[in-house]
Amino acid sequence: MSSLSSFPALEALKSTLEQIILDPSYHDLLAVVKGARNGAVYGAKVRFPHALVMVFLFRPGTLQQKVSLVFRATRTHAANLARFAVVYKLTCFLLKQYGATPGKSGHYDSMLAGLLGGYVVFGGRSKRSGKIPSVNQQIVIYVFARVVLALARLAVKPEGGTGLPFVSREGISGAITKYAWPVFAATSWALVMHIFKHHPDELQPSLRSSMTYIYQQSEHWDSLRNFVWHNK
Template sequence: MDYLNALATNPKYHDVLTILKGFRNGVVYGAKVRFPHALVMTILFKTGSVQSKAKGILKATKQHALNLGKFATIYKTLMLVQKKLNGGKEASIHPFLAGIVGGYYVFGENNSINQQIILYLFSRVVLALVKVPVRKQIIEAPKNTYPVFAAVVWGLVMWLFRHETDTVQPSLRASMQYIYRDSDSWNSLKTLIWHNK
């Protein structure tokens, strides 16, 4: 055990061991995030036997965890390789290139887990990109930057839902259907107030 501890703390192996720890942390974080989400969504919305529900929860958790672990491994490996090829210095473009490769190979398959992760990231990226010009003092921040951003996002999603419904992500489309289209009709006080249909 002392030998393994000395190996783990040896600065000579630090860069390579960051890849191992990145994989570990990706898997752990993915499991922590996906398991409770899958559990709640399954309880609320899925039908079937307890066994099929449990399998679905475990499958979603495993996929999310392994995808984050694989991505971290690819990203950290490519960051290390690029740094070595660049004389031991990280260039500004390196994270972007490593992210593109990892994103393509790990999250390129169009499935529900990957869609949720990509949509989550996309929303955070767009929000961050809105802040970059202000932060870099390229433009002066108007008082209403965030309200304008919120207004444009809501305007776009409502237009897409109204005129290009099939392009909207299925779970968002379902919630919007419930709120905005199902509220257009009822046939009694019961279906107006207590029940949707």
């Protein structure tokens, strides 16, 4: 195979493109493009194996229907992370250029950009069904859970840091740090099992499917075949 150097025009184009992408004056705008690329790639990598397992294990339908569901979920996840990256990074760029101190990022720029991106990309409902897309629910709930855990850690940081009054005192902070997680874990499982038992339709579909498989379908069998080798 001929090397790129064998084609002077292509070599010149490559050199020109590298000069552009390495020019500091274009960095912030090109970071928007790179953010979209990375969001799409990451979304596809994360969603594809998850959707493949969940759809083929727990969703009924033909092979074609299942493949379509996997592709749709992967495309939605990748597209939404790419869109959010564009909205977020472009908003940060505009706030930096036209904010209170032009050329310098403000303290709350990332929060404002995240607020706008979250509303535009993840805040809407499906035009076809009028429901919140399940992929968006999963992403937002995933983020929310991590935010709650992070805020809990910040709240009990020693006094003088970011901790809250009273709970960040040395003795109280240590006790909360020690016991908060087991209480949180136990409460979460208590609530999800209660909701699954009495209000299963309110749970996110993939969670409901996996819990149905583990806790409901394990109650029924009529032979060794569907007791050990097959679920049904």
